[in-house]
Amino acid sequence: MSDNVMTDEQYNSQVKAVWRATIYLAILTVVEVSMALFMHGKVSTFVLNSLFVLMTLWKAYFIIGEFMHVKYESRALVMTLGLPLTFLVWAIIAFAHDGNAWLKAFLEVTTP
């Protein structure tokens, strides 16, 4: 991707790829919103929220990979960007756990 000027072939395939990603994003958003509207109370909140997270990560894949062009960049760049972000997995687990602990402490205080 270092050349300034693309060939017609490259150009056509990349334009197509972008519009395809757009359609996937639109479908995923519509599905997510309809799930949020109609599936609350029918499926457990944990399952529903897990599905939302997975679909959001899927959407993020299209934006990062296709729009931000990372799919076509060097492995070195993907690693320097991706590896630091894996610390967030720990942060999310730790803070969710701690938030839950605050709730338990609160319930213990309010129930004598």
Next chain:
Amino acid sequence: MSEALEITNPTQHHSNWPTPDNNEGGEKSPVNMSYGKTMMWYFLLSDAFTFSAFLIAYLAIRMSHVWWPNPNHVFNAMPFLEGVKAPMGFVTIMTSILILSSVFVVRAVQEGHRMNKNGVAMWMVGGIIGGMMFLGCQAWEWSHLIHEGLRPFFNPFILDAEGTLRIAQSAINETTGIREIAVNAQNQFVDVHGVAHTIGEGMKQGGPETFGALFFGITGFHGFHVFTGICLNIYVLVATLNGTFERRGHYEMVEKIGLYWHFVDLVWIFVFLAFYLM
């Protein structure tokens, strides 16, 4: 992936990386990318951590509350349709606008690769209009919620009777020993109703007062990014029309600003998840 690590002539992609000539070493980019674009990527990485910190704080605070306002009730208004309840309707439109704006900027980047000045300008106009429409929508939503009484430290979205019952039920199920406490209290002639009242009051007072602070803070910080992105996009449009990039021989600035603009879209996907879907 090995071809990505091959030595590439840095001048091939108009690089400003340090060279052996200035005694700084690094005769080629380690990530096979120009200096400016690489630095934009690392800025975006740092910005990703900032947004992550906000969203993880939101997660911890939300987890620590017995209940949280239902997005289907909070975000159910639509401009020009007073009294009509359209849960999530407006935010779906906002999301679509921002994603489409991002797509337009991708198209501008692609036209830049073909040195198509008019194509870049046309798609950039689309991207700018999309960004402005998104900001307009957000301004309307903020003013609507402020009108409803939402403040950084006051939350008007209290539980209805049905919600209270549901939460009390799940609190009883989930809190270990709460039944035993009630039985003991009865045996010791303690006022059980008083205990229940305390829990209820606690649910109300300990309720999500910070909902407004988190909502205005996080969507506001994102909105500030959108505003900055619009300014940068306008710069790219003006410079394109002036022929600055054409004279420079490449449209890499469109790519760099484009990366920022897609990042703003990416962050919105996660804000959408945290505030509207969950």
